[in-house]
Amino acid sequence: xxxxxxxxxxxxxxxxxxxxxxxxxxxxxxxxxxxxxxxxxxxxxxxxxxxxxxxxxxxxxxxxxxxxxxxxxxxxxxxxxxxxxxxxxxxxxxxxxxxxxxxxxxxxxxxxxxxxxxxxxxxxxxxxxxxxxxxxxxxxxxxxxxxxxxxxxxxxxxxxxxxxxxxxxxxxxxxxxxxxxxxxxxxxxxxxxxxxxxxxxxxxxxxxxxxxxxxxxxxxxxxxxxxxxxxxxxxxxxxxxxxxxxxxxxxxxxxxxxxxxxxxxxxxxxxxxxxxxxxxxxxxxxxxxxxxxxxxxxxxxxxxxxxxxxxxxxxxxxxxxxxxxxxxxxxxxxxxxxxxxxxxxxxxxxxxxxxxxxxxxxxxxxxxxxxxxxxxxxxxxxxxxxxxxxxxxxxxxxxxxxxxxxxxxxxxxxxxxxxxxxxxx
Ligand SMILES: Nc1ncnc2c1ncn2[C@@H]1O[C@H](COP(=O)(O)OP(=O)(O)O)[C@@H](O)[C@H]1O
Ligand SMILES: [Mg+2]
Numbered sequence: 560x561x562x563x564x565x566x567x568x569x570x571x572x573x574x575x576x577x578x579x580x581x582x583x584x585x586x587x588x589x590x591x592x593x594x595x596x597x598x599x600x601x602x603x604x605x606x607x608x609x610x611x612x613x614x615x616x617x618x619x620x621x622x623x624x625x626x627x628x629x630x631x632x633x634x635x636x637x638x639x640x641x642x643x644x645x646x647x648x649x650x651x652x653x654x655x656x657x658x659x660x661x662x663x664x665x666x667x668x669x670x671x672x673x674x675x676x677x678x679x680x681x682x683x684x685x686x687x688x689x690x691x692x693x694x695x696x697x698x699x700x701x702x703x704x705x706x707x708x709x710x711x712x713x714x715x716x717x718x719x720x721x722x723x724x725x726x727x728x729x730x731x732x733x734x735x736x737x738x739x740x741x742x743x744x745x746x747x748x749x750x751x752x753x754x755x756x757x758x759x760x761x762x763x764x765x766x767x768x769x770x771x772x773x774x775x776x777x778x779x780x781x782x783x784x785x786x787x788x789x790x791x792x793x794x795x796x797x798x799x800x801x802x803x804x805x806x807x808x809x810x811x812x813x814x815x816x817x818x819x820x821x822x823x824x825x826x827x828x829x830x831x832x833x834x835x836x837x838x839x840x841x842x843x844x845x846x847x848x849x850x851x852x853x854x855x856x857x858x859x860x861x862x863x864x865x866x867x868x869x870x871x872x873x874x875x876x877x878x879x880x881x882x883x884x885x886x887x888x889x890x891x892x893x894x895x896x897x898x899x900x901x902x903x904x905x906x907x908x909x910x911x912x913x914x915x916x917x918x919x920x921x922x923x924x925x926x927x928x929x930x931x932x933x934x935x936x937x938x939x940x941x942x943x944x945x946x947x948x949x950x951x952x953x954x955x956x957x958x959x960x961x962x963x964x965x966x967x968x969x970x971x972x973x974x975x976x977x978x979x980x981x982x983x984x
Contacts, residue, residue, distance in 0.1 A: 564606070564608075564623060565578035565580060565581060565583055565585075566583065566585050566588070566597035566598060566606075566608040566609055566621070567581045567582070567583020567584075567585075567588075567608065567609050567621070568580050568581035568583060568608075568621075569608055569621060569622075569623045569630045583609065585597055588609065590609075590610060591610075591613075592644075593618075593637070593639075593643065593644045594610050594613075594618060594620075595607045595618075595620065595635070595651055597609060599651065600625075601622075601633070601694070601696055601701060602694045602696055602701070604624060604625050604626050605622045605623065605624055605625065605631065605633060605701075605703065606622060606623040606625060607620045607621075607622055607633065608620060608621035608622060608623065609621050611632060612755075613637075613639070614769065615638065615639060615640075615787050616636065616637070616638040616639070616667065616671075617634050617635055617636055617637055617638075617671075618634070618635045618637045619632055619633070619634045619635075620632070620633045620634075620635065621633075621706070622703065622706075624691075624703070629706075630706040630708075631691065631703050631704060631705065631706050632688075632703075632704045632705070632706045632707070633701055633702070633703050633704070634701065634702045634704065635697075635699060635700075635701050636653075636667065636668055636671040636699045636700045636701075637653060637699060638664065638667055640656075641655060641656060641663070641664055641667075642654060642655055642656060642664065642699075643656055644697075651697050652697050652698045653697055653698045653699040654698065668699065668700055671700055671702070672693065672695075672700055674702075674747070674770050675690055675693040675700075675702040676693070677745060677746075677747050678690045678742075678747070678770055679691075679693070680745070681738070681741060681742060681745075684738040684741060684742070685734045685737075685738060685764065685766075686734040686735035686736070686737060686738030686739065686765060686766060686767060687735075687738045687739075687742060687766060687767050688704050688705060688707060688758065688766045688767065688768050689704060689705040690702055690703070690704055691703045691704060691705060707758040707760050707766055707768075708760055708761055709758050709759050709760035709761055710758070710759060711754060711755050711756075711757060711758055711759070712754040712755070712757040712758075712759055712765070712816070712820065713753075713754035713755040713757075715759050716754060716819070716820060716823070720823070721823030722820060722821060722822060722823035722846075723820050723821070724821075724847070725821045725841065725846060725847065725848040725849070725852065725853075726849070728817050728820045728821050729817070729852060729878055729879075731759075731763065731765050732765060732813070732816075732817055733875070733879070734764070734765060735757070735765050735766070735767055735813070736813070736871050736874065736875040736878075737875070738767070739767070739806075739809060739813070739871045740870070740871045740872050740875070742770075743806040743809070743870065743871060747770060748804060748805065748806065748808060748809055749767060749769075749770050749809050749812070750770075750797070750804065750808060750809070750812075751769060751789065751792075751793075751812070752767065752792065752809055752812035752813050752815075752816055753789045753792040753812065753815075753816055754816055754819060754820065756768045756769040757816065790825070790828045791815060791819070791825035791826045791827070791828055792811075792812045792815045792816060792819075792825075792826070793811075793812065793829060794807075794808055794811035794812065794829050794862075794864075794867075795829040795830060795832075795833055795862060795863070796808060796864060798829070798830055803864065805869075806869065806870045806871060807864050807867050807868065807869050807870070809871065810859050810867055810868050810869075810870070810871055810873075810874050811829070811859065811860060811861075811867060813859065813871070813874070814856050814857075814859030814860040814874070815860055817856060818841065818856060818860060821841050821846055821848065821856075822839075822841050822844050822846055824844070826838060826860065829862060832862045833862055836862060838860070840853055840857055841853055841856070851877075851881070851882050852878055854877075855874060855877035855878045856878070858874075858877065859874045859877075
């Protein structure tokens, strides 16, 4: 087969020498001896290109789907340190190093396959890289994934002086949270969320890579735990052989990743935080961040599981639900009278308003924001027969005025806003 694709980017290349698109030059490319060489054909339908990355238990290659003529990413189960590769005439077989038991390798392989099968069922989830195919070969196995055209969050941060505005980070990560909730419901935990396992595509959409069922097996068995963990992103329970892991483990890593993206700093390692927690809140580092979102972020990064959100759903709700302002805070903001909504917190644009009511006027003011949707509280203020505060007395007066005149006040008037929503008009 004549291959005229660049093995560095899988685009067509007419001439030998460096690729005009990406500069990759196969003649000078030196893969590690245990990597599959470029142009290797797998399963009769995929061409292996350059190595995209290598972790403790797998090698990820750029690939080409010959039939569909499509770029893919192919992950090979290759628990480094357990195995070696024999380049024989018949193939690139992976063999287990002497001294290591075949059963460990096989168990990891089983997990790898199981993870591929489970992930494949989440096809279409926006925040997770899609699994397209799986096949065994070379005494190991391969997972074929959609190729995400973009860069890792780690690279993106490097190019952005190390950090991204907080509101943008939360907004960007929301689809990942929603997708993770679905994945967690099916009993799959990522266990290694970090900036280098997050791809940001050319449109700014974010996808999680590198689910680690196989990793859990290896960490549980032979390899030193700490070698596999990313300092700053792994919660304390991952350092303990009996640490109870679950969705809250991903809550920690996800928040640590967002913390890194918001502040430009890798969070302190969880083990150090256990001894003495000197972690700084983003605002203490001079970062502009909504205070309730900051609270949610820091709770997601609580050192101990008991203080953390138990699920991504809890974290997402805390991050994106605006809390009821304290009455005292309203008191301060409302006087002198204003009809302009305070811009304390901008909901991400792709988000459905948290409280939606047909009766809520579009021109919102503080009351509408704070109490417009809270029937009980509104009633309480309106019915208050003995107003204690200025706010209460004004509300009371407004109630009387409406009752006497039998009609509503001006459209933009504060009281109109209150009664307009109350009367359902
Ligand atoms: N589906 C994909 N599309 C594009 N690039 C990918 C894809 N999967 C992995 N990569 C690249 O390969 C690197 C390593 O892949 P990853 O799955 O994280 O494995 P590991 O961390 O075990 O090496 C990633 O950081 C990313 O740069
Ligand atoms: Mg990775």
